[in-house]
Amino acid sequence: MPSQKALVRRPSPRLAEGLVTHIExxxxxxxLAVEQWEAYAEALxxxxxxxxxxxxxxxxxxxxxxxxxxVVFRNxxxxxxPGAESRRGETAGVEEAVAxxxxxxxxxxEPGTLDGGDILKVGDTVYVGRGGRTNAAGVQQLRAAFEPLxxxxxxxxxxxxxxxxxxxxALPDGTVIGHEPLVDTPSLFPRxxxxxxxxxxxxxxxxxxxLLMAASAPKTAELLADLGxxxxxxxxxxxxxxxxCVTCLSVRLRELYV
Numbered sequence: 001m002p003s004q005k006a007l008v009r010r011p012s013p014r015l016a017e018g019l020v021t022h023i024e025x026x027x028x029x030x031x032l033a034v035e036q037w038e039a040y041a042e043a044l045x046x047x048x049x050x051x052x053x054x055x056x057x058x059x060x061x062x063x064x065x066x067x068x069x070x071v072v073f074r075n076x077x078x079x080x081x082p083g084a085e086s087r088r089g090e091t092a093g094v095e096e097a098v099a100x101x102x103x104x105x106x107x108x109x110e111p112g113t114l115d116g117g118d119i120l121k122v123g124d125t126v127y128v129g130r131g132g133r134t135n136a137a138g139v140q141q142l143r144a145a146f147e148p149l150x151x152x153x154x155x156x157x158x159x160x161x162x163x164x165x166x167x168x169x170a171l172p173d174g175t176v177i178g179h180e181p182l183v184d185t186p187s188l189f190p191r192x193x194x195x196x197x198x199x200x201x202x203x204x205x206x207x208x209x210x211l212l213m214a215a216s217a218p219k220t221a222e223l224l225a226d227l228g229x230x231x232x233x234x235x236x237x238x239x240x241x242x243x244x245c246v247t248c249l250s251v252r253l254r255e256l257y258v
Contacts (some may be wrong), residue, residue, distance in 0.1 A: 004048055004049045004050060005064070006044050007205070008044075008051050008250050011064040015061055015062075015242070018061040020241075021246075028241050032237075033064075036233060039234060040250075047207060048207070053155075054093050055093040055097075060090045062242070068249075069087075069116060071114070071119045074150075075103055082114075083115055109141065111135070112135065113137070116248075116251070117133070117163030128152070129156050129157075130157055131164070132158070133162065151194075166182070166201075169204075171211070175192070179197060179226055195220040196219045197220050200214075200221070201218035204247050205244050210229075216240060231250065
């Protein structure tokens with residue numbers, strides 16, 4: 001059976017020091033963030049996902065955003081080389097976690113940079129955001145790692161947000177959704193559905209029609225429910241202050257056969 005495992009990582013006590021690039025810095029309530037993280041992990045478990053907790057990285061403020069540290073296609077894990085140098089200490093613990101789960105492990109090497117938040121997988125198509133955190137060498141190394149496995153890698157410009165998945169994610173049928181003012185080139189996606197809120201662009205596919213979404217996007221939740229989906233809302237307000245969203249708080253492993 002294919003797996004339903006999700007890597008998660010407890011917030012650092014230094015979370016409030018996390019990087020902010022495209023929004024104004026706001027005060028982060030770390031205690032509330034921990035409560036929200038626990039509720040997020042519980043929502044995954046409630047909907048059939050086994051959470052695998054990566055060893056904490058307390059000296060790395062952004063380490064809760066575990067998705068940025070690795071990209072997994074089939075059973076191959078590509079350990080990222082984050083575009084922000086201050087985040088490169090986050091990858092070691094994730095490398096250990098995916099190796100324990102039986103992944104074949106590859107790495108992005110200098111001069112390449114790549115953040116997992118820049119990767120959107122839709123079937124065998126792997127969209128990679130080329131922008132602030134992922135460079136051309138990183139895109140080339142992603143192609144070298146995954147194209148031999150049957151992936152079709154498509155590079156997408158990203159200039160208005162931190163990561164590609166800050167702008168777009170995809171519904172179970174492959175339709176890409178995004179808040180249009182923040183999407184550089186919607187026409188690159190075969191099917192694109194605009195949504196009314198920035199945080200509404202971010203969904204995690206829980207299985208079936210269920211979509212994990214931020215509580216800050218009620219209009220989008222209503223739109224998607226009207227289209228037959230089942231939104232599962234979680235409050236991640238403290239992470240949104242650091243440009244975080246529902247996708248970057250976990251790494252979903254769907255294709256590990258165990």
